[in-house]
Amino acid sequence: MTSDDHVLWQLFRAGDKQALGVLAERYYRALKHYGLKFMVDGAVVEDCIQELFLQLWQNRLQINETESVRHYLLKGLRHHILQHLRSQKRVQYDELDWDTSVVADVDSETLLIRQETLVNLTKTIQDQLALLPAREREALYLRFYEDLSIPEIAEVMNVNRQSVSNFLQKALSKLRNQWLVHAFLTICIFFQKNLL
Amino acid sequence: MHLPFENFSTVEDFLENDAFRTWVTKRRPEDQVYWQQWLAQYPEKRDLYEQAVATFLVIQGKQVDLSDQQVRDRKEKILAHIPDSFTVIKPLWQWGRWAAAAAVAGLLIWWQLGNSTIQQLAIFTKKVDQPVPQNLWKTVKNGTGQSLVVLLPDGSSVLLSTGSQLRYAKQTTSNLREVYLQGEGFFEVTKNPVKPFIVYTTNLTTKVLGTSFQVRSFDKETAAYVKVKTGKVSVTPVDSPDKPVLLTKNEQLSLETRTDKVVKRAIIPAKETSSTIVDQQFSFEFTPVPDIFAQLESSYNMPIRYDRQLLSNCTFTGQLNDVPFSEKIRLICLTIESTFEIVDNQVIIHSHGCH
Numbered sequence: 001m002t003s004d005d006h007v008l009w010q011l012f013r014a015g016d017k018q019a020l021g022v023l024a025e026r027y028y029r030a031l032k033h034y035g036l037k038f039m040v041d042g043a044v045v046e047d048c049i050q051e052l053f054l055q056l057w058q059n060r061l062q063i064n065e066t067e068s069v070r071h072y073l074l075k076g077l078r079h080h081i082l083q084h085l086r087s088q089k090r091v092q093y094d095e096l097d098w099d100t101s102v103v104a105d106v107d108s109e110t111l112l113i114r115q116e117t118l119v120n121l122t123k124t125i126q127d128q129l130a131l132l133p134a135r136e137r138e139a140l141y142l143r144f145y146e147d148l149s150i151p152e153i154a155e156v157m158n159v160n161r162q163s164v165s166n167f168l169q170k171a172l173s174k175l176r177n178q179w180l181v182h183a184f185l186t187i188c189i190f191f192q193k194n195l196l
Numbered sequence: 197m198h199l200p201f202e203n204f205s206t207v208e209d210f211l212e213n214d215a216f217r218t219w220v221t222k223r224r225p226e227d228q229v230y231w232q233q234w235l236a237q238y239p240e241k242r243d244l245y246e247q248a249v250a251t252f253l254v255i256q257g258k259q260v261d262l263s264d265q266q267v268r269d270r271k272e273k274i275l276a277h278i279p280d281s282f283t284v285i286k287p288l289w290q291w292g293r294w295a296a297a298a299a300v301a302g303l304l305i306w307w308q309l310g311n312s313t314i315q316q317l318a319i320f321t322k323k324v325d326q327p328v329p330q331n332l333w334k335t336v337k338n339g340t341g342q343s344l345v346v347l348l349p350d351g352s353s354v355l356l357s358t359g360s361q362l363r364y365a366k367q368t369t370s371n372l373r374e375v376y377l378q379g380e381g382f383f384e385v386t387k388n389p390v391k392p393f394i395v396y397t398t399n400l401t402t403k404v405l406g407t408s409f410q411v412r413s414f415d416k417e418t419a420a421y422v423k424v425k426t427g428k429v430s431v432t433p434v435d436s437p438d439k440p441v442l443l444t445k446n447e448q449l450s451l452e453t454r455t456d457k458v459v460k461r462a463i464i465p466a467k468e469t470s471s472t473i474v475d476q477q478f479s480f481e482f483t484p485v486p487d488i489f490a491q492l493e494s495s496y497n498m499p500i501r502y503d504r505q506l507l508s509n510c511t512f513t514g515q516l517n518d519v520p521f522s523e524k525i526r527l528i529c530l531t532i533e534s535t536f537e538i539v540d541n542q543v544i545i546h547s548h549g550c551h
Contacts, residue, residue: 004359007339017278022341025271033260046270053274099257106253110223113246118251121250129254144211158462172208173520174209179247 005069012090013060023069024053030070030146031077036079039097055080070133071152078088078156098134098141128178132171135159139167197290201511210248214418250448334362338379345498347538348375352393353521355382355473355496359414371436380412382473403440404429408518410474421450423463423474426518433458453465478524479515485532487544488512496521503547507532510550 007025011019028049034044056063056076066072082096108118129137133159142153150168154161199298203209209418210216219227226379235242253343262270294386333495338344338356346354348364350373356362360379360490373393375383385393386407395402399414399420407427413420420433431449432440435456441449446463463474471497480488485507489500 004337006411007337011339017275019339020269020278021275022339024274025267026341028267028270029260032262033257036260037257039373048279049270052272054277057278107223110228110237111220111249112228113249117246121246122254125247125251125254140255141257144217144252149215149219161200176250177205179251 009066009069011055013063015060020053020057023073023116023188024049024174027070027073028086034141034146035077035081037099037138038078038085039099040081040084044084045081048077048084051080052076068148068152070146071156074146074148074155078158096134096138098137118140125175125178128175132174136167136171140171143168204371205245207248207251207507210244212280216248217252220249221256238490255425272517294324304537312416331481332365332367333363335361337361343497345496345519347371350388350391350393351386351520351522353384353496355521357412359380372416377411379411379414382410382517384408384523385401386520386523399434399453401432401434401437402429403432408519409443418453419450421448423448451546477515477516481513483513484508485510485512485528488528492513492521494522499542500525500545501542502547503549506547507545 005023008019012023031049031052032042032045035048036042052073082193087095106118106122108115111177129140132140138157139153142148142156143150148156150161150164153164156162204213208410215227218224219231224272231245235245260320313398313498330400335344336344336356338358338360342359343358344356344536346356346362346364348354349367353371354375355364358378360381362376362378362381363376365374371391373388374396376396378397381395383395383404383468385404385406385408389405393404393406395411397411397420398415399413400411402409402411404427407429408425409427409429410423410425422429422443424445424447426445428442428444430442433456441458441460443449444486447460448463449458449460451458454467454527476491476495478491486502486504489502489507492498493500499513512528512531514527514531516527523546527534527535529545529547532547532550536543536545
């Protein structure tokens with residue numbers, strides 16, 4: 001985590017409301033992005049974020065130092081969303097949905113890939129990912145998009161570290177097959193073109 | 197030219213790499229140039245690269261579409277819901293603990309007074325009164341969310357990025373000007389060939405006599421760099437102190453911190469819209485002074501107070517690229533026959549205007 005987050009966190013715990021504001025602004029997009037994954041309405045996610053910061057403020061005297069503010073906030077938000085879903089009787093056994101809708105228009109040119117290739121690839125991987133259990137997808141997201149460590153993911157998802165490792169291993173091995181198939185196909189096409 | 201990451205052999209290698217993730221999320225033009233070169237150098241890895249990008253995008257999913265202003269509004273809404281005045285309500289047992297502590301202290305004092313002489317107490321207070329050794333170093337931490345100008349005692353200035361920290365000596369008595377940086381800063385150093393200016397970071401040491409350059413070295417990031425805007429600097433990786441690299445105008449040196457690989461290259465001229473201070477030009481030709489002040493205010497994030505009406509007829513011609521912030525202000529003031537002072541982190545211009 002940045003030393004800056006650390007300083008702001010300390011200020012906030014000491015009663016500095018503005019410091020909490022800076023953190024809210026900094027992590028707002030990340031929190032909303034994560035919250036929307038649980039297939040809840042945007043307005044609900046925003047309410048949950050509001051609730052999260054209000055509760056942080058009320059409990060500031062009991063809150064400890066944290067290694068990473070990002071992971072602390074994500075964990076808090078997940079909790080609030082789970083609470084909301086429970087109150088709506090939408091979840092049982094703590095199983096959460098995970099959204100798989102993909103970015104609509106990707107600027108392939110900027111990313112140095114041909115549009116067609118990228119569209120095909122995302123489609124294939126998308127289909128593969130949609131088959132994975134929600135928890136594996138969430139673990140992938142937290143690991144690679146949010147850059148959290150395995151112990152941090154374990155805390156956020158409220159499971160033990162071994163489970164997180166398992167989620168990631170399983171998800172990656174399924175994806176790996178997909179990657180290999182794709183590589184194989186490219187080689188086939190390459191040979192085919194050469195033969196013709 | 198050498199580019200790292202040639203060992204990437206699986207999609208996971210990409211996904212686990214900070215530089216790759218930063219590139220796909222932020223898509224900064226300088227990273228694009230970098231990856232373009234990388235792909236040209238390792239054409240056989242293109243397939244892996246494409247799969248990694250696609251996988252990352254799928255994992256990322258739909259992005260949140262909120263403007264900066266919208267995010268600020270949300271923040272204000274959050275703060276508005278938080279009670280302003282607060283009283284610290286301590287649980288009762290805490291009061292109890294304090295009361296117990298006070299009682300013990302009272303007993304001790306009574307015991308002290310009763311058993312020994314007052315003199316002992318006097319000695320005790322005397323010890324406390326001894327002057328604390330004067331702190332010669334000053335540390336500036338920037339947690340403001342924006343860049344912050346730090347004016348050093350020798351007249352040099354540092355534009356310190358948010359999340360960064362700078363430590364410097366309050367007095368420049370030694371024959372070196374030394375600063376310690378964690379994070380990122382843009383340095384404009386007052387020329388003084390007798391006293392070299394040295395920037396220490398975790399991985400790189402930069403030594404100059406007077407020039408402007410940017411140093412970036414966040415401990416969390418896997419690459420550190422030095423970019424030179426004007427003049428000459430010498431950069432030494434901490435791990436190979438006998439191998440200084442000389443950089444001149446528009447050159448950059450970067451260090452991959454995990455592998456200690458050092459790359460020196462020309463800075464690719466940024467696009468016109470680039471707003472980073474390294475790429476900005478401070479050359480003016482009959483430019484109205486209020487316009488220049490506006491540019492300086494936004495580049496350095498430092499408020500400049502002046503009478504706009506009074507200065508509307510004043511213009512400035514010249515280039516201020518390789519001088520520190522306060523020197524820029526001084527030179528402008530000199531030509532428009534004005535004076536300035538820096539109070540409370542803002543510049544105040546005193547002027548009679550131009551005719």
